Amino acid sequence: MPHLWTPAARVISPRPPEPAPTESGARPAALLRGEFTARAAVRSARLLVTALGVYELELNGTVVGDHVLAPGWTSYRHRHRYQSFDVTALVHEGRNAWGAHLADGWYRGLLGFNGGTRDVYGEHTGLLAELRVEYTDGSADTVGTGDGWRWSPGPVLTAGLYEGEEYDARREQAGFSEPGFDDSAWQPVEILDFDTTVLFPADSPPVRRIQHLAPVSVTTSPTSRTILDFGQNLVGRLRIRVRGEAGRTVTLRHAEVLEDGELCTRPLRHATATDRYVLRGDPAGEEWEPRFTFHGFRYAEVEGWPGELDPADITAVVLHSDLRRTGWFSCSDDSLNRLHENVVWGMRGNFVDVPTDCPQRDERLGWTGDVQVFAPTAAFLYDVRDFLRSWLRDLAADQGDDERRIPPVFSPDIPVITPVPVPPGNPPMAGWCDAAVVVPWVLYERYGDTEVLRAQYPSMRAWVDAVDRIAGPARIWGEGFQFGDWLDPTAPADDPGRAMTASTLVATAYFAHSARLLARTAGVLENEDDSGHYHALADAVRDAFIARFHAGGGRLTEETQTAYALALCFRLLEDDADRAEAGRRLAGLVAERAHRIGTGFLGTPLVCDALADTGHVGTAYRLLTQRSAPSWLRQVDMGATTVWERWDSMLPDGSVNPGEMTSFNHYALGAVADWIHRTVAGLAPAEPGYRRLLVRPLPGGGLTWARAAHDTPYGRAEVGWHREGGTLHVDVLVPPGVTALVELPGTDPMEIEPGRHSFWAPFPQPHGDARGSGSGRPSHRITGSPDQCKEHT
The missing domain is CATH 2.60.420.10 (Maltose phosphorylase, domain 3)
Known part of the structure; x- marks a missing residue:
């Protein structure tokens, strides 16, 4: 991506001391403003803007654009996105003003799990904006952020992506972005040093407000709490219309599920997911929607509402990257239609600027393994070409340029300080790091995009070469900690990585798969030397796999659904008789489990293909349409409206899985939709x-x-x-x-x-x-x- 903006403007920041963080650690948002003069009639005006944090910018009292949480989340140290807006209609001859709300967002806010960490990218928020004005007389001016701007605390008392937002309407400063506003009590801004060479123009669709949902019911919980059900697990926030006395606080708490009739917040871990609005006492009524947070929820608990709550006064605003829908499926089975709809909603909620694992708890990271398995489904349902190309650029940047060149397990990468299930030092992780190879290839398959292969080729090759070094001459790897077939249905609640399939088999299978895809990529790019080298490597890894894990006659040493699915779909068994026997054995294993799922994150996307490709279509359908746990339709029968992280995120008695890690909106296990598109339809x-x-x-x-x-x-x-x-x-x-x-x-x-x-x-x-x-x-x-x-x- 070319560097197109070398601003004359400077990054401005609220001058310390800023208001102290709250007990939760969340910080307030600041207001910033400046004025300028347009010295003639305006022919055109273009605004370039970004932030260290997240911003909402106003020009002469009007909000610019409809983006949410701009400039979004990228690997800021390598690639810092800016937006460009045509604001000709908002600039007029004479005196003008502009102002912004500025909050932590991903740049400085809480990120990560189990308590997370703050200030990942910097200790101070900042705004960088430049306005290029052309006049009807042919002259031009450029104005921007810098000395002369001022700042003030605003009505947003706290704002955090995990924590929620607290807003005191009594502290609003009406007209702050209009000329003539009295900012004499405001403070001068601080100028921050900033490396402008990392700036790049927005290359992915922005997050926007996409849809509005009304509550389907309002009930009272056993403890007399008011609970709204929106009928759909969604990602976004609430918009309220309220009338009451000044100083009254309305509190909104969010959760995906109820347990014993109450809001179940335990799965959110440290994400409090709570918004508060303090009324200013306007007799005509007040309307409010948080600016700088989002939640994953179906249910909302309302506390402090003045008078009787009218459901029409609360709306759920659905947020996600504004992707164009491109794929649809329907069939004669309403349960399969609901499953497919669950996959769609799961993708919508987790494509919020980066492809995240989950949207509700204290995590929300761009896990590579999840998008690696889901990319084919995503590319059918929505136009994700620019979205995933942008994410891949971050992945390659986070991969670094040291001798290891190992992709991170999530991107944008962040340091992990608290105890988590990821060893330190960015370990090589099969199935997760392989996203560096698999996702570009999926974009090529689905869009015919050779440029993404060309751009990502160094990253793809570096990962395969890294595994080649790790595996050594034996070509077998995966010893030590691996995510493996994460969350297979036998994994204990407190040990999600304890899978039936050995991590060495999984890792070696992915080694062969990525090496083969890299060889094909080199062929597409007409790099015949590399193509020959990596085909030979893929052959060698396949032979090593057979020597280690093939028991003969098409049977494997690992008698699991995932083992056979990997061996068949990655074509590690090429002899027709061996493939036929492996297919029969896989069908037998599925039947032995009464046609219930026996796969986790890496086996699930492949198992139906492995069955169908070896002639066991009926078995694949029985697996797909199984209603006993663990299965896809068991989730549907239990009222799921998105795909769960665990096969048993909710237990048969309606209680939530006791594991520390339980989400009701993960798309990984929904990757079966790709098989539904290709094979069912x-x-x-x-x-x-x-x-x-x-x-x-x-x-x-x-x-x-x-x-x-x-x-x-x-x-x-x-x-x-x-x-x-x-x-x-x-x-x-x-x-x-x-x-x-x-x-x-x-x-x-x-x-x-x-x-x-x-x-x-x-x-x-x-x-x-x-x-x-x-x-x-x-x-x-x-x-x-x-x-x-x-x-x-």
Whole structure:
């Protein structure tokens, strides 16, 4: 990303001593203001702005833009994002004023788990803004933050991402961003040194207010507390309309679930997730929404409300990065539809500027393992190309340039001071660090983006080379602490990493996988020497895996669902007979667990593919549609509206898992949605960027119909099917400039051109795991031309 802004402005900061932090450690937000004169009629005005912290900027009394928590979170020491706004309509000839609210945000606020740490990136907040004004007479001026600006404490008494926000409306300073405001009681700002070479223009969609939800019920808890249920686990904050006496405090507490009828805050750990509003006593009523925090919640407890609460006076404001929706799925099973919707809501809540693990407790970090497994699902549901490219730039920057070049387990990286399940020293972590290779490759597959491969290639190669050094000539690695198949269903509540599958098998499988993807990347980039080298390395690791973990005849030394899923999906078993036996053994293991899940973070995204690819489609469907714990639909049956972190985040009796780490909004286990899109509906890319589609629905699970749509780089693609007796009807939309390979059960593959197509094929009532082989061509009718297709898109 080119460096485009070398500001003449300076970073300004509230001059110490600032107001002392509260008991929780959260600090207040400051107000800053300045004035300038536009000496002629204004033709255009552009504002460039960023902050050490988070800001909301006003110009002549009007808030600039609709971004939330700007400038967002990046690896600030390497890449500090700024925004650019056209503010021509807000600047006028003569005297003008601008001002800002400035809070800690990610820059200086609490980050991390188990108490976390503050001041990760700096000890002082700051604002950097520059206004470039062009006049109708052809002249121009540039004004910016610097000497002459002043600051004051404001109405935001405390603001923390984990803690919440406290706002005293009696301390508002109306008109502070308008010319002529009396700031004589305000204090001069301090000028901070700042390395402007790390500035870069915003390269990812901003966080915005996306949706508003009304409460579906208001109830009284057993302890007489007022609780609102919004019917959906969401990420955002509350907007209230209230009328009452000055000085009254309304307190809003947030949580994802109830336990024994009360707000369950234990899973939040040290995140208090509490907002407070002190009324100014306006007889016309007051409206308020926090500026500088967000919460993960379905339920909110309201305390101190004046008079009777009208549910219409409280609204949940949904926040996330403003990504364009690109993928949809529906089917005849309402539970599967709810599961898919849970995946969508989980992604929305965890794509808040960075791809986080969870949005509610004291963590909310860009864990690499989570997005590594979820990236294919994300790229189908939303346009995440710019979002993940920006995150990958941070990951590469955090990877550093020392001789180890090991990606962090979360990015933006932060130091971990308190005891956590991560050893010190940024250890190499299989499946997590592999995001450096896997995520760029997913972006290439789904968007045809060779530039992301080119940009990330040094990072990708550095990670594979690092594992090569660690594994040594034996090509086996993973000894010592590894996350491994994190949170498999047998893991104890207090030991989430104690998985059934050995970490050495998991790590070595990922070594082979990343080496192979790197070899393919080198081939795409026409680096034949590297391609040959890394293909040879991948072959050597595969051979080492077979020597260590293959017991012969397709069986593995590790008899677990995850072991077989990794070996099959990463093609570590290549002999057809071995793959067939491994598939049979995997299906047997699933059946032995009564078709219940036996996989964690790394096995779950692969297990249905491993079954379907070896002919066990029926078993895959029984696993997907299982309703006994542990399973996806058990969560749905228990009222989940997002995907849980643990298979048993909530226990059968309705109590919350006693483990210290329990979230009801993690997307990792929702990565199965990618299989649902590709296999249940049958819509997948056959070539990078969907230049060629693969239409291969594999009906099962008692479904009578399913359909999916995806906005590819070439336009809308659709696949829909339904069963009528012994006939399968399939409708396909192929966008302009694209071809599709159609493979229907029991028929020969065929190529089709752009347009709408319909197919009919014999399809007896499915039973067992038989997939059938091609024995003929389906009936085929073209029902739309490429031009009609273009109109549809």
